[in-house]
Amino acid sequence: MLDYFSTVKEAFNWRCKLGLKPLLIFMFKSVLAYIFLAGFYIVGFQILVRTPLMHYMSVENILNITKYTTLVIIIVVSVPVGLHILKFLIGCITSNHK
Numbered sequence: 001m002l003d004y005f006s007t008v009k010e011a012f013n014w015r016c017k018l019g020l021k022p023l024l025i026f027m028f029k030s031v032l033a034y035i036f037l038a039g040f041y042i043v044g045f046q047i048l049v050r051t052p053l054m055h056y057m058s059v060e061n062i063l064n065i066t067k068y069t070t071l072v073i074i075i076v077v078s079v080p081v082g083l084h085i086l087k088f089l090i091g092c093i094t095s096n097h098k
Contacts, residue, residue, distance in 0.1 A: 004029045011080035017087050027081055034077045041069050 007026050010016035013086075019047060048054060 001029075004033065007084075008080045011083040014087065017091050018084050019075045022089070023066075023084055023088055026084060030077050030081050034073060037077070038070070041073070 003028070007018070007022075007029075067072075
């Protein structure tokens with residue numbers, strides 16, 4: 001899983017490009033990362049339910065927290081994937097014109 005984090009870091013370096021197979025593996029690992037982070041949020045929320053803080057929260061607050069947490073998780077996981085896909089597509093387009 002350590003290579004996943006290095007691949008995420010490489011997404012922000014324009015020179016590091018992935019081939020098709022490593023890109024598909026990275027996309028699969030990103031789906032697993034999303035599942036892990038969403039599960040981590042659910043476990044954290046279950047811990048929060050058992051604290052006195054929960055008595056002061058309304059349903060609207062809980063829905064907003066869940067909505068924005070899910071949005072942040074999606075952005076964190078999908079931005080590196082999108083950058084790698086963009087670099088892959090640009091690499092495919094420019095290599096055909098040489």
